[in-house]
Amino acid sequence: SAVISQKPSRDICQRGTSLTIQCQVDSQVTMMFWYRQQPGQSLTLIATANQGSEATYESGFVIDKFPISRPNLTFSTLTVSNMSPEDSSIYLCSAEEGKETQYFGPGTRLLVL
């Protein structure tokens, strides 16, 4: 199974600033995704990170707020821009292996003050 790492594992940020989260997969994968998990909630898909083209965002999420890069088949970044306390969440990336199973990174726990 794919092994996924994320950096940073956690951060505390001031409102109005931006944070870029990195996601690294140990093998080439076709599909990578970014999710948000608000405190005590389930996971919500933010976007699909497409290699070589713009990410595909889900309803309620926009590129200006959550710009995503996917420069190659093993790496992606998610930026949380102009943060507010409502952005405090766990952000998780995932990668799909074999067109079925999605494996997840350990998550980035973000607290915005």
Next chain:
Amino acid sequence: SQQGEEDPQALSIQEGENATMNCSYKTSINNLQWYRQNSGRGLVHLILIRSNEREKHSGRLRVTLDTSKKSSSLLITASRAADTASYFCATERKAAGNKLTFGGGTRVLVKP
């Protein structure tokens, strides 16, 4: 309501007992996957069951899928304190490509 709803929301059992949680969904799926999450950390993939499968086993885990009722169940047998976690079902819908939609999760507490 959302695709992938789970019940119960929380479950408390004694070590050695079995734990059963259920997941219901609304639209046709390619597969359904179960994940475990310990204390707000990353998700661990437990098992995937395809739409044409009815039951799968992995160690102490047993998953069933009833596409006519649009429901799945996860059974953990002979539970251990280390099984304490939140369990999520996630569906890959036929109309949504590879995207997963998660249920609300079941918080399981296994008391020693």
